[in-house]
Amino acid sequence: MTSRMKCLALDYERYHKTFRLFLELSSEHQAMSKFIHESLPDIFARIGEGKTTFDVISVGSGTGEVDLEILSQLIKVLPDVKVGCDMVEPSEPMLEKCKELVSRTPNLGNVNFTWNQMTASEFEKHWRERQSEKKLDFIHMIQMLYYVTDTAATISFFRSLLNENGKLLIILVAGESSWGKLWGTYQKELCCTEITQCVTAADIKRYLTAEGISFETFVLPSTMDITECFIPGDEKGELLLDFLTEVLDFSHSAPPELKAGVMSFLRSPDCSSQQPVISCGSIQSQTFCKLHFV
Numbered sequence: 001m002t003s004r005m006k007c008l009a010l011d012y013e014r015y016h017k018t019f020r021l022f023l024e025l026s027s028e029h030q031a032m033s034k035f036i037h038e039s040l041p042d043i044f045a046r047i048g049e050g051k052t053t054f055d056v057i058s059v060g061s062g063t064g065e066v067d068l069e070i071l072s073q074l075i076k077v078l079p080d081v082k083v084g085c086d087m088v089e090p091s092e093p094m095l096e097k098c099k100e101l102v103s104r105t106p107n108l109g110n111v112n113f114t115w116n117q118m119t120a121s122e123f124e125k126h127w128r129e130r131q132s133e134k135k136l137d138f139i140h141m142i143q144m145l146y147y148v149t150d151t152a153a154t155i156s157f158f159r160s161l162l163n164e165n166g167k168l169l170i171i172l173v174a175g176e177s178s179w180g181k182l183w184g185t186y187q188k189e190l191c192c193t194e195i196t197q198c199v200t201a202a203d204i205k206r207y208l209t210a211e212g213i214s215f216e217t218f219v220l221p222s223t224m225d226i227t228e229c230f231i232p233g234d235e236k237g238e239l240l241l242d243f244l245t246e247v248l249d250f251s252h253s254a255p256p257e258l259k260a261g262v263m264s265f266l267r268s269p270d271c272s273s274q275q276p277v278i279s280c281g282s283i284q285s286q287t288f289c290k291l292h293f294v
């Protein structure tokens, strides 16, 4: 990474803005929702059998939409358990949105939230200082392991908090996805050295296999409309480029050769599929090309 380029994740306001836009233009949360409804209930039933309390940690909760879907499935499967939920999120704007969402959501009477505005490593320090003996039933890290300095140490610490039947859920981009390929090609130029950032599910699988830790894999396919990235000066396009590259103000801070290389890579079949779209608003229908990040 050149010295002019800064890591997007360290600017909480801009990160929040780019993340909101990403959610608007991608099917990411819809893909997660499908997994939460189709696969998690059975997992919860297995973990929660015979329990009266159920403890959860959400690491990198973001604005909480996914957390609340997870909790609603948990409550459906285990209606009589008392749920304790530690929310770990360093970004104030995102945590505030999350609290707002929780306060507006009905049927959470059985859930006791603890708010931790801190990073995963600060939470670990805090937990060790408290010398807590508490064991957890379910811990999830959804699209957050990119932002820790030591992925293996983070996984190892949170695994050590699990009950015998407890489960850790990690969601990351797939190694063979467009994001994985983009990082594979431009890792040196794009990724911040102080955080792992370019990690993918393939890296985690290699780590778990090497450690002899058993795991189950689920594939959650999603796409993102990146058409606006190719409109010079477009505000949304520039925000999206920040989110894709994880670089703050990529359009203006990246050296021209890097920018040209990334744009051409994004347009290539490794990242884009072109889908015709009919515009119905005009008298004569027009066909546009939409670029999909896959």
Ligand SMILES: C[S@@+](CC[C@H](N)C(=O)[O-])C[C@H]1O[C@@H](n2cnc3c(N)ncnc32)[C@H](O)[C@@H]1O
Pocket: 009, 019, 059, 060, 061, 062, 063, 064, 065, 066, 088, 089, 090, 091, 094, 118, 119, 120, 121, 141, 142, 143, 144, 147, 148
């Ligand atoms: C891509 S968002 C995912 C949010 C949420 N899990 C979701 O899927 O909607 C990544 C989240 O990780 C948070 N994050 C960044 N660095 C972190 C760290 N060191 N420890 C914990 N969370 C972190 C960000 O603030 C952000 O909310």
